[in-house]
Amino acid sequence: MKKPHKDTLGQFQCDYNRSVEEDFAKTLTERNDLRLFFINENQAYTDGRNIIVDPALGNLFKDTRALKMTERYLKLDSNISADPWLALRMVTRAQNIHESLHIIYSNFPSGAFSDSRNTSKVRHTTLCLINNIIEDAFIEAAACSVFDNLEHYLLWLRMAICCSNVPVHGTVERAFSDLLNTKDANASVNTSEGADSQGNSDAQKQGLLEAYLNYMGCFLLYPMVEQEEPIEELQEYVENTKQLFIDGCMCGEANERYEFTRQIFDIIEPIIPESEEIDTSVLERMMGGMKTHIDENLSIKPITSHGKTVKITRRLFFDEKGEPVFFDELNEKLVEDLKRFELEQDAALAIVSYQGSQTEYIGTDFDCANIHKDILVEVNKPEINLNLKKAYQNIYNRYKINISGYNTRFYRLLRGWVNTREEKHIFGNGILSKRLGDVKKRYWYRMVKSEGVPDIALILLIDGSGSMDGPRRENSIIASVVLHEVLRKNKIEHAIVEHRAIYGETKLVHNILTDFNARKEEKYNLLSLQADEGTREGLSLYWAERYLSERCFTENKLIIMISDGAPAHSIDEDNEYLPPVSVKDTRNAARKIISRGTQIIAVAIDDEGEDNCYKDLRGIYPHVISCTDLKRLTGQVLGLITRFLN
Secondary structure (H helix, E strand, O other): OOHHHHHHHHHHOOHHHHHHHHHHHHHHHOOOOOEEEEOOOOOOEEOOOEEEEOOOHHHHHHOHHHHHHHHHHOOOOOOOOOOHHHHHHHHHHHHHHHHHHHHHHOOEOOHHHOOOOOOOHHHHHHHHHHHHHHHHHHHHHHHHHHOOOOHHHHHHHHHHHHHHOOOOOOOHHHOOHHHHOOOOOOOOOOOOOOOOOOOOOHHHHHHHHHHHHHHHHHHHHOOOOOOOOOOHHHHHHHHHHHHHHHHHHOOOOHHHHHHHHHHHHHHHHHHOOOOOOOOOHHHHHHHOOOHHHHOOOOOOOOOOEOOOOOOOOOOOOEOOOOOEOOOOOHHHHHHHHHHHHHHHHHHHHHHHHOOOEEEEEEHHHOOOOHHHOOOEEEEEEOOOOHHHHHHHHHHHHHOHHHHHHHHHHHHHHHOEEEEEEEEEEOOOOEEOHHHOOOOOOOOEEEEEEEEEOOOEEEEEEEEOOHHHOOHHHHHHHHHHHHHHHHHHHOOOEEEEEEEEEEOOOOEEEEEEEEOOOOOHHHHHHHHHOOOOOEEOHHHHHHHHHHHHHHHOOOOEEEEEEEEOOOOEEEEEOOEEEOOOHHHHHHHHHHHHHHHOOEEEEEEEEOOOOOOHHHHHHHOOOOOEEEEOOHHHHHHHHHHHHHHHHO
8 A cells, every 4th residue: 555545544434433433323323332453454343232343445545447437337426546545434324334334233143153053064054054144234224214415325335346347348237247256166077086067066055056156146135147057067056036025125023034045045055065165255255245144253351232223215226126237416415415525524634633732831931939939830731532532432421411510600690781792783893903994984893781601711731749549539520520511502611720840840730631722622631630740820920910911801800720739839948838938939929910910719628527628728719619429510610700790
């Protein structure tokens, strides 16, 4: 694979895209426990709960010839063939839909595993392959019959696979011709040692069975391909089973559907060999992998589920009357999807290319006490950790009712009369320079009272010292998640920052877990909050004041400090930031910052029945509340914000 294609594939297989596909599959299957994974094994499959897909299946995304043939056949614009990223998304989404439909409608495990006919490896494989061909055609028919927005993906992938197998000088109708003719199933059938009553040796049976399965797979899954007549030895088997394959894929009840597999197996039993192996490579290319119904050991813990019953009205590539379907409407359906995929591409590339950032200050950059002059302030915006998404979602789901309740109450408490600016007036309170060119002289604005939420920006500083470990850290994470969701819903600018000072070093570390106007995915980093080292709150407050003023141009600015004790940090015996020095320094910093217009409120975290932290912080901050029940932390912080604004 050439480097540009390799780079594109590497960028596509990021966790953002995996997460997008997993969310899609959860929505489609209505299974919240479902997981989806990317692999590079040239196949896709499911065990009934987990989905495995290969975005690079058959290298379709870089097969421009096959993609252009697909677009011509389906009467599509050339968007996909011109963009490998979109091709990867189409391949991935189509596989995802296919496997999700198996989860909805197929039985797990397949009936082949408990069938009395399953007495040898080759008989087991034959049962599974017949069943797999029928199931694949069935779930695609279910997509056409039940859903109105899935068919075009399945059509596209079937056609793309078909076109990738078209000989260089061939046509779509001659697809798979080279593959199907690679096995000489019409070898001489002279009676030989070990031959059956028809004169077929075991090796000849093997060739006949492989040719039969390949023929029927192409017949059912690729009806647009014109196959030659089957060889003489297979004609009777093909004619006697064609209708059974069609009826099977139109049967909407999973147990009844497997009965068609039994009937077909019984008819072709005379050509099933005694040998252990048969070549399934052609079928694998046709079907994009066959593990879903052929491998029993896909999961550590076996998954048992019964497929939903559904009424089938038509098959893929056919309309309700059984006539070949027209593709004129496909463009229409794909246009909006491709626009969305392009937005997802921008979002994915932004995350993949974002490796986090680090900014450094020193104490002398702030008008702080001389005790901080040599302290390095390292400000980190961590790389977005999408691996934390599921844990974040679990917290969100657990506290969804609380979040909803806080949203309602918080908005009601905040809502009041606020000043807003109306523009484009002939006279008013002031002039907008940007409108001085208005020929109608509408360059005045008015300040009017209207009902709304006051303008506010806040930083939540969370103590990241070692004493916050355990339940305090865990509850701080939960409170941060709930607070973020409530503040975001109410459109309140906010940042949540973990701060700590490193013992033995002249170093202060601030980790911005979620920033002002953050990307949606930044919130997952809230779960990376740690507890270690000490704190140097005086300098942290000066940094927070500057960060607020540089990024937010609001009337109301607020710093909320969540802490479980007085600041403490030591570098060596001659340079210690401990009480009473640390208390006095932080108190002076708080007073200076408040006098300049940024309010500070502290939340003291104490154990039940104690008030040590509250007493410590009362000696530092003018506004302190006590929290002895960590489950109430969110409500207390939201109450603080409300009282501050009112």
